[in-house]
Amino acid sequence: MSDQDLDGGKPDVARDGRKARARKRPPFRRLPSEKRRQEIITTAIKVFRERPEHEVSIDDLAAAAGSSRSSLYRYFDSKQELFEAVADRVGAEVVDRLDAVDEGVPSWNLMIRLHVYFDFIEEHEGIVGGVLAMGSGEVPESARAAAQRVRDHILRITCDTLEVAEPSPALEMVIRSWIAGVELAGVEWLRTRSLPRAELEMLLARQLGITLIGVAPADPAIAERVSWWAGVEPPDGPFGVLVRSVAGLLDVKMLGNVARVLSYEEAPADRP
Template structure:
């Protein structure tokens, strides 16, 4: 030990972070874990270890694992919705749909853990507050697509068609993150074409969808 220095002064100083920054670090670590494992298989100790923090610190900021899980998912949902809230660019409905998909997949690519944690597990595991968070994201995306298409009140056929497409987009995002064996731009174009194809099927059951499809293509 260097003369004049105590053991305390020789030890590297621990980073001093703001409350918000420390919470963000813990939530980011939790999202990484929740993106690949079921929530019940992740412990507070796992989160603390991943974040380089103590178990007590995690409990200090979050009352328990469920509170941490909900807070982490809310953070991911808010980030995704902030992308979707950006103003429209003034193009045709199909161009606006493509633009919305780009923003959506920007989030998927930049915040892979958050996206995967938000949607992983399927509807069966989405109950209570967690279910409300996921459903809120889906409702926001539904309203965005509805607005882009200029449809103030969709018919039952169109409503089911749009919701089916949104489920396809979610599944495609998770599959792309897992495999990445298709170019992202090609995937986005395919999803736009998929929307047109779905509307083509829906038009056979609803004359109003026929008019919408004509405006789109």
């Protein structure tokens, strides 16, 4: 006996209707886990660009990704872990952009790379403000590690710009200090916009040359690089303009003061 006979000759309309609706529903497409994970990171980057990490909840991120809170936890154990993945991806991107800059004379190379760097931090303001919050214990360790990898890379490309294979300890310290100054200036500029960006980039490009000149007497390797830089720098380059500007300060009064400093003689060691 058929089901239709048991039901008094009436077909199971409800059940057939459910089957029809089920056939019309588009099939569920499950993305491969790694692909979905990368899509979540991409979405999180967009969210963190607009809002600092501490203002974003895991629910905000899930909604932006078109997912649920529990689904996000399949790929990341916490919001912190997701932010760390964002920092790692963003760090790799800025390295790629800096590497794409063509080589050239040092100060123009520095200027172009600074322009690329400031383009990047302005585009990723929310993320940069979180990762480069210097000394903040709230920044995850792996996010700080991602920032450190970027600093190490900038050290290497700056050495390449100066045609230095292995920097002396003093030169490495000077370049790292300059990088830290660029970061701090970038974070402060994002906060205040107190200087035109182009002016700030010019100041920072000149600053490395100024610092190298200042420490050159204490390190022969740095003195040699300063001499090399002056030899390859075009007069209209940032470093050339700086040197000529400094020379322009040497009016009669300044020359007199310089002469007074230069005429100083150390007291004999046996003088009481």
